[in-house]
Amino acid sequence: MSRLPSFKGVIAATLTPSKGYVDRIPAYYDFLRTAGVKGFFILGTWGEGPRHGAEHRMRVAEKAVESTTSSELAIVHVGSSDMDTVRTLLRHANEIGASAAAVIAPYYYRPDTETLLRYYRVLAESSEIPLLVYNIPSKQGYSISSNTLTAVLEEVGNVWGVKDSSGDPATGVALVRKFRGRKFVAIGADELITFAFTIGANGVVSGIASVFPEMVVGLQRALEQGEMNRALELQHLINEASNLLSSIGVEYETQRSVLRIRGVDIGPPPDPVRTLREDELTRLKEGVAGILERLVY
Amino acid sequence: MSRLPSFKGVIAATLTPSKGYVDRIPAYYDFLRTAGVKGFFILGTWGEGPRHGAEHRMRVAEKAVESTTSSELAIVHVGSSDMDTVRTLLRHANEIGASAAAVIAPYYYRPDTETLLRYYRVLAESSEIPLLVYNIPSKQGYSISSNTLTAVLEEVGNVWGVKDSSGDPATGVALVRKFRGRKFVAIGADELITFAFTIGANGVVSGIASVFPEMVVGLQRALEQGEMNRALELQHLINEASNLLSSIGVEYETQRSVLRIRGVDIGPPPDPVRTLREDELTRLKEGVAGILERLVY
Amino acid sequence: MSRLPSFKGVIAATLTPSKGYVDRIPAYYDFLRTAGVKGFFILGTWGEGPRHGAEHRMRVAEKAVESTTSSELAIVHVGSSDMDTVRTLLRHANEIGASAAAVIAPYYYRPDTETLLRYYRVLAESSEIPLLVYNIPSKQGYSISSNTLTAVLEEVGNVWGVKDSSGDPATGVALVRKFRGRKFVAIGADELITFAFTIGANGVVSGIASVFPEMVVGLQRALEQGEMNRALELQHLINEASNLLSSIGVEYETQRSVLRIRGVDIGPPPDPVRTLREDELTRLKEGVAGILERLVY
């Protein structure tokens, strides 16, 4: 955990292979690592954790953690709508030596503040590895105020940080200002990567970095070197990549298809998600080519 | 299944006891039955299915089905965000002889139309008991058009009907018009109970009926007898009961507390949901008393 | 005003001719009247009141009121985002002998309850003709609770009723139950026409009735005669007509085009609204023909 507070960098919200394709993870992670990715967010939203059963999630988590080095972050997301599954996965994340366990706020049902605090307290108490609070209103179905997030981080022991995917810049500012140097604060919204690094967040958990890692790492470097023009160009390219991915195909087989186009095959979609049609693949290939071309410049 | 298409009546979206309290189900169901409830929707949204692990869901489903008679509907909801759990629960619902298995459309992730059709097809093919499509946009995170719902009901074998909790009256009209006499169409929105029976739906799946069953059954009877004034009064009371429940406490411990106030104790909330505070209980008691008083008139 | 409380029927949310075409109103109103329309809602949302300047609104209102008979309702909508314009138009509606003046709740800015009450009080005090509160959250930008609506109707003198376009069935029930026989309650949501007449509202203010009046009047009659199958068929057709209108062209030139297709030409769109393209007109004609065909059956 000592490496956590001082972490600075890009964490990829890695995609997940389906059953039978877990052995594709090491090559995939090498692809990300080569591009400069320093952290791996495993089985989150882009990683389709909530779509997979506990058994497969554990196999994926094992292989993923195994595929990281001690200087990298390997954060395993263990959230679920049911508490028994969360407990099972959290225990397992401890056993396999994950850097931390991320837990989405309860989804499907809406907790009040006290229930939310109890939720994280109960989990934190049963874990040796630290917890990362994962706030993503679009999936939870409700917002959490920055005051409530702050209370969770302050009052619950063994919570070392937060991944905020609210898309709300004010929440990011409140968290960084309050916890800088004390807790890990990551922004999980691709359109706010420039903002995240500017205000001094520890990093970003980026979906785009799972398929175009060089773009997000490049943006971080451009900002470090004060090349604002290049940063603006890259942030715009990231935004366009987001639009491309959401305008073709189906979650998250489109993303897997981008990896395939780029030479990294992590296997077919999980049942019952369909594969992309020929015309969709053609458009996607053109879109990816256009993005990679502009990336070089 | 023969009893299904001709069913007319009130289905309660029954609440669920926590672990260790499953034996409270028979008495609870007697309370509902005495009030005129003819069907039991088990482990749905009000029944906190998505909050419980598969093990507890199976224990609850067993006891619940066991607690119904052959002339009643015992619909077990088996939906989850992960497909493995859905399969496990669907198999179990078949084994215990549920009347049907309800399956919420995929939540957390958004399927396109083809993936949605594949989803229900894969499940329907592995089930002897018929499926009920459960559409609840507020929990799924996306809407399904009535055209797509119609396609699922038409094209997937072994789907005998739909519970529509969209709250959209146009969807209800489209479904009843298209499928009357051929498929089971239930409306799952308490503010639309009068509407549902008026347009000729097979029934309602009602949350309010799980705690105030006499109100919803009374509304159905008033409509059958053409007592529109009484129907209006009861629909209004149902709407006020909904407001009461959503303005105090926390989901769905407030609902369990109403049952307790009414003399039916199905046990404490599941971890980590908090219990109600004294002041909340006082307000809830007053609210419940006020409603029951007006119910008599 | 004596005719108001006992009114039962269909009020068309009439379309508005552009400048220079006001003389088209009498023929248009005849078209509606022939189909059984008994009330005219003038310059509301479908009537593009907020799009036109005060001068044109007054010319339209004059001609429209003049084109109605004493046994019909001629309700002039005088709402605007600016209070000076509302006052001017309200004075004018009084001068021309409108049955009542409808006033949308303040839009663009959000009033609190006290400001909302003051708003209607100030206006009601300066008017001889009665006011109709017009609640349409999708345009106002905020919801008004049924308690607040009730307070406005109870506490402000000279308010004779409400047009509720919230689309919320619970609000309709609360209003009808509270004010039946005392205030005029109209529902302004085309997908709730069956519901409105079932619960005993005074009537509906219907957009679809402005272009397909026979459909809405036919639905009312089917309900009066207890022909529920025919009512369901017509409600469904109304819903499909709504979908057709919102899927082609641009607000509210598409609606004007339907009238033109049906032989009633109220003139071109107001600047800067575009006309429909050829391909759009073709699709619209087909859609209208399909609807009229099914209307006969």
Place this chain on the structure above:
Amino acid sequence: MSRLPSFKGVIAATLTPSKGYVDRIPAYYDFLRTAGVKGFFILGTWGEGPRHGAEHRMRVAEKAVESTTSSELAIVHVGSSDMDTVRTLLRHANEIGASAAAVIAPYYYRPDTETLLRYYRVLAESSEIPLLVYNIPSKQGYSISSNTLTAVLEEVGNVWGVKDSSGDPATGVALVRKFRGRKFVAIGADELITFAFTIGANGVVSGIASVFPEMVVGLQRALEQGEMNRALELQHLINEASNLLSSIGVEYETQRSVLRIRGVDIGPPPDPVRTLREDELTRLKEGVAGILERLVY
């Protein structure tokens, strides 16, 4: 217009005095100017333009433009839901020598892309002074894609820029990247001020700057001097000020009350907006004092 493209700085979204209090403007503008404000956005959303009649808007615009110097921006917002009023106000803004005329995209009704382009083209052609496109989805009732915004800026002559109040960082990036050095791009979202200056926008149109100008100007300066800690502190204070203003009282009398507390009295609210209650004023005073205290530090 020559001063426009190179402008860099803080534009206050100035508040508006009610009828009879227009002579309060010079002192108010001096207050803003002293704090470092370089531009004045007159009669926009915070300036309650859409709430006031054309007559008062013209009196305010005259006095406001008169109260600015030739090195400052005096942008008059002339938007309305009705086209006649927009034309009248645009002509007047030309007559009084405003730097530019801002025009909100049509509100209440939703234009399609072609109608939107026609809208700005018609207006731009009738104006000598340049137009500023004002995009504020929360008030318009619909979003405009950054591609459509780009088309308006590219294709319509005499449009010199845009004020984007979408709150969407991706739109800001797209606009700055595309138009830097060619068009004026201002961000109109207080939680994105740090972001706006970081990516190189020309400036911000800030509501908070209309009551706490030193905070926003201070943030700009901190960023220029690379004092990121101070910038973060100020951005957070701005966000807290926003929360304070939206949690007490009523739009925009709360804002006027803050000015009054700070010694700048621009008069009472316009009819029918209520004044603040004593307890609200007490809380507001405490909130303002707390903010000003932290501002000094």
